[in-house]
Amino acid sequence: xxxxxxxxxxxxxxxxxxxxxxxxxxxxxxxxxxxxxxxxxxxxxxxxxxxxxxxxxxxxxxxxxxxxxxxxxxxxxxxxxxxxxxxxxxxxxxxxxxxxxxxxxxxxxxxxxxxxxxxxxxxxxxxxxxxxxxxxxxxxxxxxxxxxxxxxxxxxxxxxxxxxxxxxxxxxxxxxxxxxxxxxxxxxxxxxxxxxxxxxxxxxxxxxxxxxxxxxxxxxxxxxxxxxxxxxxxxxxxxxxxxxxxxxxxxxxxxxxxxxxxxxxxxxxxxxxxxxxxxxxxxxxxxxxxxxxxxxxxxxxxxxx
Amino acid sequence: xxxxxxxxxxxxxxxxxxxxxxxxxxxxxxxxxxxxxxxxxxxxxxxxxxxxxxxxxxxxxxxxxxxxxxxxxxxxxxxxxxxxxxxxxxxxxxxxxxxxxxxxxxxxxxxxxxxxxxxxxxxxxxxxxxxxxxxxxxxxxxxxxxxxxxxxxxxxxxxxxxxxxxxxxxxxxxxxxxxxxxxxxxxxxxxxxxxxxxxxxxx
Numbered sequence: 009x010x011x012x013x014x015x016x017x018x019x020x021x022x023x024x025x026x027x028x029x030x031x032x033x034x035x036x037x038x039x040x041x042x043x044x045x046x047x048x049x050x051x052x053x054x055x056x057x058x059x060x061x062x063x064x065x066x067x068x069x070x071x072x073x074x075x076x077x078x079x080x081x082x083x084x085x086x087x088x089x090x091x092x093x094x095x096x097x098x099x100x101x102x103x104x105x106x107x108x109x110x111x112x113x114x115x116x117x118x119x120x121x122x123x124x125x126x127x128x129x130x131x132x133x134x135x136x137x138x139x140x141x142x143x144x145x146x147x148x149x150x151x152x153x154x155x156x157x158x159x160x161x162x163x164x165x166x167x168x169x170x171x172x173x174x175x176x177x178x179x180x181x182x183x184x185x186x187x188x189x190x191x192x193x194x195x196x197x198x199x200x201x202x203x204x205x206x207x208x209x210x211x212x213x214x215x216x217x218x219x220x221x222x223x224x225x226x227x228x229x230x231x232x233x234x235x236x237x238x239x240x241x242x243x244x245x246x247x248x249x250x251x252x253x254x255x256x257x258x259x260x261x262x263x264x265x266x267x268x269x270x271x272x273x274x275x276x277x278x279x280x281x282x283x284x285x286x287x288x289x290x291x292x293x294x295x296x297x298x299x300x301x302x303x304x305x306x307x308x309x310x311x312x313x
Numbered sequence: 314x315x316x317x318x319x320x321x322x323x324x325x326x327x328x329x330x331x332x333x334x335x336x337x338x339x340x341x342x343x344x345x346x347x348x349x350x351x352x353x354x355x356x357x358x359x360x361x362x363x364x365x366x367x368x369x370x371x372x373x374x375x376x377x378x379x380x381x382x383x384x385x386x387x388x389x390x391x392x393x394x395x396x397x398x399x400x401x402x403x404x405x406x407x408x409x410x411x412x413x414x415x416x417x418x419x420x421x422x423x424x425x426x427x428x429x430x431x432x433x434x435x436x437x438x439x440x441x442x443x444x445x446x447x448x449x450x451x452x453x454x455x456x457x458x459x460x461x462x463x464x465x466x467x468x469x470x471x472x473x474x475x476x477x478x479x480x481x482x483x484x485x486x487x488x489x490x491x492x493x494x495x496x497x498x499x500x501x502x503x504x505x506x507x508x509x510x511x512x513x514x515x516x
Contacts, residue, residue, distance in 0.1 A: 175317075
């Protein structure tokens with residue numbers, strides 16, 4: 009079916025889609041920005057486990073089973089092909105993000121971080137999707153050679169829902185326990201312990217280096233550095249990164265030697281103990297089953313669209 | 314550019330996750346215990362460097378630097394890239410958790426190749442190092458963009474347009490990366506040349 013839109017129809021349709029989206033993005037931006045604090049604090053890198061101690065549904069869930077249950081659900085959600093089911097997954101994830109009772113700013117910041125990529129998909133896929141027989145094509149006035157595929161728009165919306173669903177699960181998954189506990193749980197599930205140790209080291213170093221970088225960059229700006237598109241900028245930034253790296257390397261080398269002096273033998277002592285209860289099994293069962301239900305409905309094509 | 318969750322079909326997602334897990338396991342086995350802190354340092358400093366945005370004409374690009382990671386870490390660069398991407402997903406949601414495998418392949422394979430290439434190109438002079446840095450920096454980004462486009466194309470005909478746009482969007486990054494990598498490598502050559510041995514001791 010081909011529908012040729014008139015100017016008023018095209019304008020009204022575009023506005024009906026773009027306006028709510030723009031308003032939502034604007035509000036999201038304002039809300040996330042409002043959370044930034046001034047001064048020396050590192051607002052740019054949120055400590056992932058800043059709210060790791062709590063008593064919500066997710067905080068009380070054994071970290072090993074939480075990883076299994078939520079990861080399986082995340083993969084199930086990412087595999088969906090139907091828009092209705094992707095929206096259902098998004099609703100479940102949203103409920104989870106609310107249920108973990110930590111400030112929503114972290115979750116919203118995640119959505120904002122993805123918004124550029126997802127907007128690009130929303131804009132590009134409808135105009136470039138493959139042609140299928142019998143599909144609905146909209147022709148915008150002034151764009152005779154560039155049909156708008158309604159199927160492509162549905163596909164892009166499905167992706168937006170799935171990506172947001174998995175992103176909203178990140179806070180319940182990683183922010184509801186101290187990072188050390190989550191990593192110890194990963195180790196119990198068979199992830200090499202050295203990998204967890206490196207995640208822990210990196211998570212710490214990132215804050216340190218970020219602070220170092222902002223100090224160095226500030227002093228560059230004070231000395232008159234203005235980034236532009238030229239070789240001088242490339243040279244300044246290249247040297248800046250090289251210096252950042254050398255400083256970081258020497259600093260962490262000293263820290264490592266100090267650790268060795270204090271008896272570090274390649275492992276961090278972990279006080280995490282795990283004991284799963286019936287409630288943990290029930291929670292895991294619930295999440296695995298909801299993931300399985302979504303996937304089977306999707307495979308059987310039982311959803312309306 | 315990072316792929317977010319739900320873009321690639323499950324088959325591609327799972328296949329790339331399997332390859333990434335195998336790659337990480339392989340590089341973990343080769344890495345000695347005392348090298349782990351160095352890998353963590355490189356990972357974190359490039360994580361931080363990837364937050365630097367540089368203007369390119371009217372837009373801005375952010376650095377990825379797979380070429381320099383390859384030059385610094387050699388065979389361990391795949392591990393470092395996978396780790397860095399996991400942290401980016403964990404902290405910022407740059408790239409989805411389920412798409413981690415695909416993203417790690419996209420950036421990790423170029424880093425590995427650039428590491429090998431850098432060792433054979435670098436020679437002993439400052440100029441050679443600059444050229445090797447520029448080639449690896451540019452090539453790393455180019456390969457990453459090509460793998461990204463290939464992964465998107467695997468997702469089906471609906472994504473060909475996205476793949477083309479992703480390739481075009483990487484053209485400015487390509488130039489910026491080549492320039493910055495060249496200067497970063499020559500800086501390291503002058504200040505601490507032993508770091509550029511690519512994880513090989515004794516060079």
